[in-house]
Amino acid sequence: MRAAVYRSYGPPDVVRIEEVPTPVPGGQEIVVRVHAATLDVTDATARCGSPGYSRLFFGLRRPKWTVLGSDFAGVVEAVGSAVTRVRVGDEVVGVTGPDFGAHAEYVRIHQDGALAPKPANLDFAEAVALADATALAFLRDRARLRPGESLLVNGASGAVGSAAVQLGRHFGARVTGVCSTAHLELVRELGAEEVLDYTTVDFTRSGRRYDVVFDVAGTSSFGRSRRVLTPTGRYLSPVPSPGLLVQMPWTTAFGRRRAIVAFTGLRKAAEKTRDLLFTRELAQAGTLRPVIAARYPLERITEAHQHLDRGKYGNIVVTMTGAGTDTTRAG
Template sequence: MRIAVYERYGPPEVLHLQEAAEPTIDASEVLVRVEASTVGPSDSAGRSGTPRFARLFFGLTKPKHPVLGSDFAGVVERVGSDVTRFAPGDRVFGTLAPSMGAHAELVVIAEDDRSRTSPQGSTPQGRSRRSTGSSPHCPSSAISPGWRPARSCSSTGRPARWARRRCSSRSTSVRRSSACAAPRTHRSSPRSGADRVIDYTREDFTEARGAYDVIFDAVGKRSFGAARRALAPHGIYLTTVPSAAIMVQWPLTRWFSHGRRAAIAFTGLRDIRLKAAELALLVELIDAGAFVPVVDRVVPFDDIADAHRRVDTGHKAGSVVVAMAPAASASSPAPSPKPVAA
């Protein structure tokens, strides 16, 4: 099988594909042939070694996770002798988080680790295989915090907006939108999941003093300091992107603030029961037609460095999907998968 590896920190060019031995499985494990994965900010940080404190996880002086990637979608290739939940040919998607290794043509998952793998058995037939690959990263970042109104954007923001609808709340999305033509703000389409959209090229959402119970910065574009005055008196600023500032603000505001607070969501480290519930919720949303993954672009596995370059720009709009198999076409519907209970 092929894997994408790197031996030193640096630009996207440090990545290269190489052959590796096919992994073996024990009696309770499942071997999945990966058709699609994603490249996200955590992969970019792991590859570049920046910000510097990211090396506490990825390796102080050199990478200790030679194969990046957490999300995957594909087909069960082989199962162990004790496995009953999956069978060869079943379509599955999931996440390896907090581990890495999905940027490979084959991955191994334990059958009983329901926080990491969910069957695609009930997903609509017309759903793209590549879109499936963009799904797992979203719920673990977006569904975990409990909130009401939120500022959301990107591949993480969209499922966040669908999640808040389950709480009968209202959300505002901040993004650059070609749909924002004449008015400075407008009502979003039902498929976007937001009640209101602000075009950040025309309006600064932070000027709305005390307007939001939660500001969820999914891509690390605005700091807690910049967004603080837009929070309600006991509001919270949430981000999935680590920075030196947020690592200091998080404990300080949690322990000493009686008002506005800052927090970062290390979702991959959360309780496995919560992550399992989130995967089940994702399947529910997809079945209902309430959530369709947003794909910024699809990059062939051979060009995975290009996927990292796109993420490094900080301007991706949705998931950057890596297609391991040529058959995993965004325009080719996946065959009807075998239903498997999640």
């Protein structure tokens, strides 16, 4: 099978298309023919091996896993003799976990892995664009966002941010989105009551107060954002800076305003499966919509990584069908 392989850290061109063995399922394993997978900031971090401390996980001198990609959507191709959860031909969405492997024509996972039926109203690219549950885990589980609370999402047009805006509205919060000039209208369409252009407004000096600041972009800090938090406000970020890692236990023990970081990709497969099922319900109800920046066929994976390095809104999706790039906002 074809796969996007990298064997050393570096720029986008370290990723090459190679022929590798097609996986064969063991007794409790499932092989999925991948139709679409996402390319995200975790893939970029793993590819670059930067920041340096990330190599403690990804591999000190060279990559521990040579095929990137965590979120995938496709069709069950083969199952092991003890598999009871799915059948050949089922359309599914899944997450491989920390060992990657989805940027390939086939991926193998254990039947107890993170897997759910694909939303019936979405194609494979659209479905995989909703597979990442970072926003859900932060807002529902870590912030415990409640109806009537105020939520600010910094980086509201990105893959995680666009989901956070929609989920915040679903949970009954008053949502403010922060993004670039080009994406103000998109964030409004997603449900933000107010949208701030970060090129002209510094939200930390706006004078407004928020119950939750979700700094998806990682361009602010707890120290800067503290002034706009309510007395019991929560500052969330998926970007684990050293300062934030120190502030989190300190504010939990001694402060009313809290700094929160979480490694959502390391959660148990059962938790991820529940999130996939929850997301599927919202997608089929029309409450949650995918935002896709571009679709790249696997053979143009280097271009996809270059796009990611330049910055993006929404999701970058890698397809295995050879379809051309699609820059439509929503899939």
